[in-house]
Amino acid sequence: MSFQVIGTGSAAPACVKTNDDLSEFxxxxxxxxxxxxxxxxxxxxxxxxxSDLTEHAAKLALENxxxxxxxxxxxxxxxxxxxxxxxxxxCVIQKRIGATCPAFDxxxxxxxxxxxxxxxxxxFFCKKVxxxxxVSSEVMSKLVNWTDRSTCVLFGDGAGAAVLGEGDDMLSLxxxxxxxxxxxxxxxxxxxxxxxxEQGEPPYLSMNGQDVYKFAVTNMAADLTYVIEKAGLTTAxxxxxxPHQANTRIIDAAAHRLSIPxxxxxxxxxxxxxxxxxxxxxxxDELNRGGRxxxxxxLAMSAFGGGFTTGAGVLRWSK
Amino acid sequence: MGSERTAFDHxxxxxxxxxxxxxxxxxxxxxxxxxxxxxLDMVELLLNLEDDFHVEIEMTDRIRCVQDLVxxxxxxxxxxxxxxxx
Ligand SMILES: CC(C)(COP(=O)(O)OP(=O)(O)OC[C@H]1O[C@@H](n2cnc3c(N)ncnc32)[C@H](O)[C@@H]1OP(=O)(O)O)[C@@H](O)C(=O)NCCC(=O)NCCS
Numbered sequence: 001m002s003f004q005v006i007g008t009g010s011a012a013p014a015c016v017k018t019n020d021d022l023s024e025f026x027x028x029x030x031x032x033x034x035x036x037x038x039x040x041x042x043x044x045x046x047x048x049x050x051s052d053l054t055e056h057a058a059k060l061a062l063e064n065x066x067x068x069x070x071x072x073x074x075x076x077x078x079x080x081x082x083x084x085x086x087x088x089x090x091c092v093i094q095k096r097i098g099a100t101c102p103a104f105d106x107x108x109x110x111x112x113x114x115x116x117x118x119x120x121x122x123x124f125f126c127k128k129v130x131x132x133x134x135v136s137s138e139v140m141s142k143l144v145n146w147t148d149r150s151t152c153v154l155f156g157d158g159a160g161a162a163v164l165g166e167g168d169d170m171l172s173l174x175x176x177x178x179x180x181x182x183x184x185x186x187x188x189x190x191x192x193x194x195x196x197x198e199q200g201e202p203p204y205l206s207m208n209g210q211d212v213y214k215f216a217v218t219n220m221a222a223d224l225t226y227v228i229e230k231a232g233l234t235t236a237x238x239x240x241x242x243p244h245q246a247n248t249r250i251i252d253a254a255a256h257r258l259s260i261p262x263x264x265x266x267x268x269x270x271x272x273x274x275x276x277x278x279x280x281x282x283x284x285d286e287l288n289r290g291g292r293x294x295x296x297x298x299l300a301m302s303a304f305g306g307g308f309t310t311g312a313g314v315l316r317w318s319k
Numbered sequence: 320m321g322s323e324r325t326a327f328d329h330x331x332x333x334x335x336x337x338x339x340x341x342x343x344x345x346x347x348x349x350x351x352x353x354x355x356x357x358x359l360d361m362v363e364l365l366l367n368l369e370d371d372f373h374v375e376i377e378m379t380d381r382i383r384c385v386q387d388l389v390x391x392x393x394x395x396x397x398x399x400x401x402x403x404x405x
Contacts, residue, residue: 035357036357036359210358210359210362210378213359213362214362214366217363217366218366249359249363253363253366
């Protein structure tokens, strides 16, 4: 037994920053950002906190599932950094939505949502749970260096959630990890220990874009091929591909290697930038609310991120 | 010469497919700037060629024209052969 998705939700901060807005204080241009990444604008938290976004997405998902927070047996929150180091973001949300179940955070960078689905699947398999909330929430605007044009233009803030119930819709899942802290990392806060001898790095995201690009293209194509086959399906059976939204060029290059028509790839990066682990659940919610999903549709998801991690899976839609 | 010609033809075909231009228009001295390949096009091209030729190609500023890239591939193949013989 795996699970079925019974509700989805998402939330984004109100403030929209276009590429032209960024050109006002960075040496960049709408043309460069658009042609290199596909991003036109992103949402940035100004007065909202991550907890606000997460709560909003979670409540919408519960409402869409038609269940009360008290019915939840587990809350899994994926994020690279919650509002607090402790309590976990999952505990903050448990309180805010009025749930009473165990709750914990999971960090697999941009692959977090798929990693959480894998954890949830095991809980369902062991019959420990009947209802699980997975909520992926990221405020990347607090983690990038806004004077580094090669990284800050790429990211945005957002949250996406899914409520899972008993079922058999997760047809295949694959996680990988390949430890590497050179290509992409965000150092921890340093604290002010009077005995510390090392200054520590500034706590901003740094990245070797081309190494990540290569990793992403190679793995996205290979992972999708693997999970589709593992699900006993062919690429022709796939109705939608939900690829992690880091760069449309990565998606195009991976698509080149697969025989799935381009129209089946869902794109939201133009409006949100890279929202790390939130990107896939946000797209799932937009498809659901947009009325674009019908019972039996096959969705192939693929994510990659810092770690390096990758997560991919095939989900049947039966809501 | 034979293998170099084949390598050139293969690279030209890859570029042609990627950019939607005719392979016959691509000459050894044609630069990537003329072909309007940006840095991400280059990364993707090298990725594909690495798969095709089973070699690792290092991206350097010295790769300016198609022949530079063919030379890199040939060099990588020779290094690979040497490693295998050892
Ligand atoms: C980040 C990324 C778009 C950069 O593209 P790239 O082709 O590798 O770009 P480079 O870093 O080689 O820079 C190319 C040129 O553009 C410039 N540049 C970088 N950022 C720029 C910006 N925002 N605006 C204008 N120019 C910029 C560079 O300075 C460089 O100029 P130069 O050639 O004069 O030195 C690309 O590498 C990428 O998307 N990688 C994957 C990243 C990713 O997915 N991360 C998230 C993982 S979850």
